[in-house]
Amino acid sequence: MDTVELNDVRLAYRLDGPSDAPVVVFCNSLSTTHRSWDLQVDALGDAFRILRFDTRGHGESSVPSGPYTTADMAADLKGLLDQLDISRPVHVVGLSLGGMVAMDFAARWPSRVASLVLCATAASMAGAEALWNRRIEATREGGTISFAAETLARWFTDDFATAQPDLYEQIRGQIAATPDDGYIAAVAAVRDVSLADAARTIEVPTFLIAADDDPATPAAGVEELGKSIPGARGFRVIGPARHLLNVEQPAAFNKALRNWLTTLPTSE
Secondary structure (H helix, E strand, O other): OOEEOOOOOOOOOOOOOOOOOOOEEEEOOOOOHHHHHEEEEEEHOOOOEEEEEOOOOOOOOOOOOOOOHHHHEEEEHHHHHHHHHOOOOOEEEEEEEHHHHHHHHHHHHHEOOOEEEEEEEOOEEEOHHHHHHHHHHHHHOOOHHHHHHHHHHHHHOOOHHHHHHHHHHHHHHHHOOOHHHHHHHHHHHHHHOEHHEEEEEEOOOOEEEOOOOOOOOOHHHHHHHHHOOOOOOEEEEEEOOOOOOHHOOHHHHHHHOOOOOOOOOOOO
């Protein structure tokens, strides 16, 4: 991976696909890296320039002092695009925390966004503060590996580990390798996120995708989020899947995503 130096963070990133193609940016969830989007690169890399990066505190990016906010991470994305001299509007795809970052970015810099794809995400996690605070304490005591099994159970249906053991272990490895300090700082961004007002300002074309059995961000909540976004143009439920629907159901996810991207006007 290549890196860029921003104000307080070194971001690791990777570009794939034709250099002159429309750019699609993928923003990863909490506890994963850019590799959580591998199956999307395989499916879209022929027609799109794909930019992936490790969120601050994750993967090969640095771990600045926390707590973090979605505003910090949205600014990271803007800085990355600026450093790479990508000035034309980009399609931004985000899942969970990545969806929150994508929303924040679109609300702050709408002229930089060709379209928005929000997956298994929410504008607020109000009511779940105790869960996130327990995760912080568990990380301090035993590291991110201490609750990997609990996380995977929320991310994948019961049959996934048997059906796709290599993918299951790859994601488990990403959870375990997440730096403890980076995870704790990023959890604060999820716990404290407050993007309901920002969502109501988003007028760029927006597509929402939910999983049919997601305990973290249920489909009904994702649908309600879409109703608050003026630019929302579509909503899709994919299953059987839990939170990491792009990994568990890549064929259905990639088909929906490609259809969305190829039916929109190309921004130059």
